[in-house]
Amino acid sequence: MTLKLIEQHFSFDGVQSKYSHYSEVLQCDMTFSIYLPSNQEKKEIPLIWWLSGLTCTDDNFSQKSGFQRLAEKHQVAVIIPDTSPRGENVADDAAYDLGQGAGFYLTATQEPWAKHYNMYAYITDELSRIAAALIPNFSGKESIMGHSMGGHGALVIGMKNAAKFKAISAFSPILSPSQVPWGIKAFTTYLGEDKASWKEWDASELIKTTDAPPILITQGTGDQFYPEQLDETTFLENAKVTDAKVTYKKVKGYDHSYFFISTFLEDHFDFHIEQLS
Numbered sequence: 001m002t003l004k005l006i007e008q009h010f011s012f013d014g015v016q017s018k019y020s021h022y023s024e025v026l027q028c029d030m031t032f033s034i035y036l037p038s039n040q041e042k043k044e045i046p047l048i049w050w051l052s053g054l055t056c057t058d059d060n061f062s063q064k065s066g067f068q069r070l071a072e073k074h075q076v077a078v079i080i081p082d083t084s085p086r087g088e089n090v091a092d093d094a095a096y097d098l099g100q101g102a103g104f105y106l107t108a109t110q111e112p113w114a115k116h117y118n119m120y121a122y123i124t125d126e127l128s129r130i131a132a133a134l135i136p137n138f139s140g141k142e143s144i145m146g147h148s149m150g151g152h153g154a155l156v157i158g159m160k161n162a163a164k165f166k167a168i169s170a171f172s173p174i175l176s177p178s179q180v181p182w183g184i185k186a187f188t189t190y191l192g193e194d195k196a197s198w199k200e201w202d203a204s205e206l207i208k209t210t211d212a213p214p215i216l217i218t219q220g221t222g223d224q225f226y227p228e229q230l231d232e233t234t235f236l237e238n239a240k241v242t243d244a245k246v247t248y249k250k251v252k253g254y255d256h257s258y259f260f261i262s263t264f265l266e267d268h269f270d271f272h273i274e275q276l277s
């Protein structure tokens with residue numbers, strides 16, 4: 001495994017780095033960003049994952065959210081993967097909500113997507129091993145958060161790997177992909193017409209059967225994609241089946257943007273740190 005450092009910046013005494021590498025799982029070159037806090041006290045450092053939404057790369061969160069102040073304050077590392085496999089040889093679509101930039105953090109089974117669109121294994125296996133090796137004094141404790149498509153990815157990956165992730169949080173997540181236009185389009189394309197195969201990738205289904213880690217969700221009422229793509233009704237109803245620990249907060253007026261995310265990020269970090277301590 002060869003990592004190539006392509007950017008590095010001091011930020012709030014910690015270091016923000018961007019790497020590229022060849023991914024065996026995705027069979028293409030990938031970039032990711034990682035923040036390592038200063039760790040002046042030589043304590044064990046936990047790790048928070050951030051999964052971004054449609055059209056994003058690892059840059060959106062690292063450049064727009066201001067998370068570094070919180071990561072340094074709480075002495076936590078943060079890793080930000082890209083949102084899909086990338087490159088000229090990787091299948092794509094002209095639409096913003098399919099193909100590159102829209103990997104949905106799953107394992108595609110349909111052609112021509114199956115060869116590269118394996119974001120689930122990339123995150124839970126390949127990039128997990130890379131992250132662990134990059135964090136000096138890694139505590140081994142992890143949690144996961146994300147936005148929109150990435151909020152859904154955080155919920156699915158967090159619930160499927162409840163022993164690995166101590167907490168899950170999401171900003172304006174897709175909650176019932178099998179019922180909304182973004183999810184129906186992606187699942188039909190990546191997983192096929194058989195809706196039975198969608199269930200293991202749908203947070204509203206998983207919440208019915210999983211012993212989920214604590215979940216925090218924040219949704220703005222001024223979000224241009226709410227409620228059409230982001231409706232919470234089925235997810236919250238199904239969470240009652242397992243008595244899942246879900247806190248769903250609606251905040252008045254806020255939209256889908258990083259202005260919204262940066263406003264409530266401290267709230268989410270506090271929630272994660274409590275579970276990671």
Ligand SMILES: N[C@@H](CCC(=O)N[C@@H](CS)C(=O)NCC(=O)O)C(=O)O
Nearest residue numbers: 053054055056060096148149257258
């Ligand atoms: N560009 C899309 C909207 C996609 C969008 O809003 N993406 C969100 C995630 S779902 C985002 O974070 N965009 C990048 C940004 O705001 O920095 C459109 O044409 O409607």
